[in-house]
Amino acid sequence: MTALANRYDFTLIFEVTNGNPNGDPDAGNLPRLDPETNKGLVSDVSLKRKIRNYIELAKSGEDSFHIYVQEGAILNEKHRLAYKALRPGDAKAEKDAKLNPKDDAEAIKLRDFMCANFFDVRTFGAVMSTGINCGQVKGPVQLTFASSVEPIMPLEISITRMAATNEAEKKQKAEGDDSSDRVDNRTMGRKHIVPYGLYQAHGFISAKFAERTGFSQSDLDLLFDALINMFEHDRAAARGEMATRKLIVFKHENALGNAPAHALFDRVKIGRNVDGEFRAIDDKRIGNEPPARKFSDYIIEIDRENLPAGVEIIEKL
């Protein structure tokens, strides 16, 4: 596998319709909000989780595409449990005591093994408690928090369920209810949704770190596939409709880069679509416009003028 020869920066633009893209555990699972600007947030780890899940689906444990940080148990583990039950006393290397690598050379071997086998270790890095300094892998791919283009307005939707979980819940319900003729086991719940939000995240890929972990060109293509398709396989009651709308990649000719990342990101401008005309978000006149509810309410412009030498814009989607 040849390592990456170019630095890349990318901006990912995705939308949510009537769903909760990323709940805030601090705020009762309300969509994450920047309290100062009221713009919605999606954490970097939430996006990474979706990339991992997509790779797991797309490659389903193919050699060198395993996923280290997994959600839920995998079937193999269950098989192992069955074997253990059938043959007691056979598995001896199951619970070994805490082991540390003997020296730096061994730590490097362990690191290389993890990078070669696990896509997420190779891509995002991992912390391995080897007790020796080189037990930490920094991956080449770095993602930032995604932030919505405009302030969002989360809605709280109350829903009912025609059943109770247990007797206690039923009793509780009956006590609070005075009307004797309505004794059905109904419980109520809440859902938080964002009616519509267009979010933008930035990403960075270091060619130099890719060299160290063996993150290759085909891994990169797979990563872009994952960014484009990850929401297609992350359907859930809470998510509503989410989709990647644009993936704009800046490819640098030089491994170290040819231009500052922030200057490239500034070339992607997102504005409101007012009768087919681009209006910047901070334009006072859009205050009179109705709130955006679909992707066509926005216009994305890419400034391709006077591109720094050695930078190529690739629109993946």
Place this chain on the structure above:
Amino acid sequence: MAYGIRLKIWGDHACFTRPEMKVERVSYDVITPSAARGILEAIHWKPAIRWVVDTLHVLEPIRFQSIRRNEVGGKAPAGKIKSAMKRGDLADLQLLVDEDRQQRASTVLVKPAYIIEAHFELTDRAGPEDNEGKHLDIFNRRAKNGQCFHQPCLGTREFAASFELIPPGTPLPQAIAESRDLGFMLWDIDHQAKDRPALFFRAVMENGVVKVPQPTSPEIRR
């Protein structure tokens, strides 16, 4: 300080975690010298040189925000990796996020912007081909063109840092008009020391400027 550089850095958020509050992370009020050194190293570093941070300028008011995330509690155990290598089988090598979940809040800085004034010294690993001018040129060229070894970050990797070189001779942007005693703050980690690697200093911000003591200064406490 003949070979000094000045770099402006900024971003949306930053988390320079206080070591005493690292489980539910709380950021220091301003960037630490060690984080600043890491940013410089992300742009240019060779074993032949050592970056020394001289001054930190705080350009934006100090403000905080709280973010809570689901995180994993465990790390990859080396022993398990080793046994998987020996077996040639990956079956029991994974981390289950649902079973090893921790919810942690981070108190992070909002919209920080700083200027790092720093210089470098040659180390004893410098060969005959290394000289100050060469490394200074490499750094200045990279910083000017936006080149970096990897994108620098403001404390943790999800908070990317944008950077811009302030060329020699141009005036610095005005720091905030605020003075504050920042208390004891991490200066850097001494990776050579086995027992007590963390080094601290008494940080005082005067009109937005924090003077950082030099490596052998008595102001640095262990």
